[in-house]
Each structure stands twice: as structure tokens, then as C-alpha cells.
Amino acid sequence: GDQVEQSPSALSLHEGTGSALRCNFTTTMRAVQWFRKNSRGSLINLFYLASGTKENGRLKSAFDSKERYSTLHIRDAQLEDSGTYFCAAETNTGKLTFGDGTVLTVKP
Amino acid sequence: AQTIHQWPVAEIKAVGSPLSLGCTIKGKSSPNLYWYWQATGGTLQQLFYSITVGQVESVVQLNLSASRPKDDQFILSTEKLLLSHSGFYLCAWKRGRNQAPLFGEGTRLSVL
Numbered sequence: 001g002d003q004v005e006q007s008p009s010a011l012s013l014h015e016g017t018g019s020a021l022r023c024n025f026t027t028t029m030r031a032v033q034w035f036r037k038n039s040r041g042s043l044i045n046l047f048y049l050a051s052g053t054k055e056n057g058r059l060k061s062a063f064d065s066k067e068r069y070s071t072l073h074i075r076d077a078q079l080e081d082s083g084t085y086f087c088a089a090e091t092n093t094g095k096l097t098f099g100d101g102t103v104l105t106v107k108p
Numbered sequence: 109a110q111t112i113h114q115w116p117v118a119e120i121k122a123v124g125s126p127l128s129l130g131c132t133i134k135g136k137s138s139p140n141l142y143w144y145w146q147a148t149g150g151t152l153q154q155l156f157y158s159i160t161v162g163q164v165e166s167v168v169q170l171n172l173s174a175s176r177p178k179d180d181q182f183i184l185s186t187e188k189l190l191l192s193h194s195g196f197y198l199c200a201w202k203r204g205r206n207q208a209p210l211f212g213e214g215t216r217l218s219v220l
Contacts, residue, residue, distance in 0.1 A: 033208055041146075041196050041214050048208030086152070094140070094202075095167060096209065098152040 004089050006099025013106050018058075018075035021102045023087035025068040030092050032063045032070040037084040037101075046072070046085075077106045110135035114199050114212035121189050121219055129184040129215050131199030139201040141182040142209060143174055147195040158182060194219045 003026040013019055023032065031050045035043040047054050049063040049070070058077075063070040070087055087099045111134045121127060133139045143155040145168075154167045156174035164174045171190060175183045182199060196216050200209040 031206070041216065042198060043211045045208050045210065050206060088152070094157065094205070096142070096144075096154050100151050 004087060004097050004099040006087055006102060008102060009100065010103045011105070013074070013077045013104065015078060015106060015108055016076055018073065018077060020074070021072040021085055021087070021104075023070045023089065023099050025070075025089050027091075028065055028068060029089035030065070031090040032061075033088045033090065033096070034061055034070070034072045035086045035088065037086065043086065074104070077104075079106050079108065082106045110139075110201075110203075110210075112199060112201055112210060112212040114197075114215055116215060117213070118216040119218070121217065123191055123219055124188050127184075127186050127189050127193070127217070129197055129199075129217075131182040131184075131212055133180045133182075133201050136180075136201065136203065138179060139203070141176065142200040142202070143182065143184050144198040144200060144211075145170070145195055146198070147192070150195070152198070155184070156182075189219045191219050193217060 005024045007022050033048045034046040036046055038044050047061040053062040058075050060073040082105050085102045088096045090096050113132050115130045140159050142157045144152050145155050146152045156164050156166055158164045158176040161176050161179050164176055172186045196214050198214045199212040202209045
């Protein structure tokens with residue numbers, strides 16, 4: 001079936017540095033979404049992309065449907081960025097398949 | 109503004125007992141509605157979706173059922189809970205095909 005491989009599973013950054021999360025898809029996906037988990041376990045939408053790139057503050061996401069991957073770049077990481085981040089890929093039928101998540105820890 | 113409300117916030121139930129989880133959307137007519145589930149330590153999975161009243165499509169079979177009795181209401185239920193039903197249940201709605209789904213606050217279910 002449709003699979004989403006998210007990496008890394010855990011990431012540790014020092015304040016002010018940056019890195020990228022990546023999701024690879026086993027099939028062509030219509031869109032991708034990036035989330036952050038809130039304190040209750042629900043999901044806060046960061047980006048929704050059908051193609052190209054989007055940027056919001058220190059976060060930037062890209063989606064290449066043809067190459068079957070998406071990335072989430074974090075720059076100038078702050079302590080409050082710590083948390084769990086998920087990607088989810090959407091098929092043409094509207095089914096959303098989630099990655100396993102990345103636990104980001106930002107250290108002083 | 110549209111709001112999505114899930115209930116209950118948390119539930120502790122015995123194996124074999126029935127379950128009913130609810131989700132309502134306010135401020136939006138004919139939303140596309142979705143149920144998701146995450147086992148403890150597992151990945152979020154889409155369970156059901158509904159695009160209109162009375163119509164529900166199953167994505168993953170987990171001995172659960174879903175119903176859409178009203179335009180703004182989506183119910184997840186089972187007559188007999190299993191231990192494997194424990195986890196976190198999320199309801200979501202979508203404004204349109206090319207819009208991001210928005211999630212409720214979730215229900216944490218513990219089956220003992």
C-alpha cells in the first residue's frame with residue numbers, strides 16, 4: 001500500500017541552527033501536509049502543498065510529486081520549536097497517510 | 109469561524125463494552141469529515157471519511173463503525189471494545205478538495 005517514510009525519527013539541534021526533515025513516498029501523491037503535535041496530542045497544520053514550496057517564518061516546506069518526496073526546513077531553531085513533527089501525504093482519493101514523526105529537541 | 113469539537117476528551121472503558129465518540133463541526137455546511145486513530149507508539153491512520161449525510165466510507169477495518177446522522181455530526185462507535193482499540197482518536201474536516209484538513213483536539217481512549 002501507500003507508504004510514507006519520514007526521517008529522521010529524532011533530531012537534536014542547538015538554538016540558532018537549522019536542519020531539514022524529509023518524507024519519501026512510495027507512490028505519487030497529490031499533496032503533502034506537515035503538522036506539529038500540540039500538548040494534547042492533536043495536530044496543528046504547518047503547511048499544505050500540492051506542489052512547489054511554501055515558507056512561513058523560520059519554516060519552509062517543499063514538495064516534489066514527481067520525485068516523491070517532501071521536506072520541512074527549520075532555520076534559526078528556537079527552544080519553543082521542540083516537539084513532534086509529522087508529514088502526511090494525500091492520495092488522489094483523499095486518503096491521508098502519515099509518516100511516523102520526528103521528535104525535535106532544541107537545546108540552548 | 110468554523111469550529112470542530114470532539115467528545116469525550118478522554119475515556120476509560122472495559123473490554124467488551126460499547127463505545128461512542130462524537131465530532132461536530134460548526135459554521136460550515138456539508139463538510140468532508142474524517143476519523144483518524146493512533147495506537148500508543150503507532151502511526152496515525154485514517155479510519156473513515158464522509159462527504160455527505162448518511163454516507164460513510166471505510167478506509168481501515170478495525171471492528172469499528174462510523175455514521176453521519178447529521179450534516180455537522182460524525183460518530184465513531186463499536187458495540188464491543190477490544191484492547192487494541194486503545195489510542196488517540198482524531199476527527200478532522202476539510203473545506204475543499206485542495207484544502208488542508210483541520211483536526212479536532214482528539215479523544216484519548218484506554219481499554220482495560
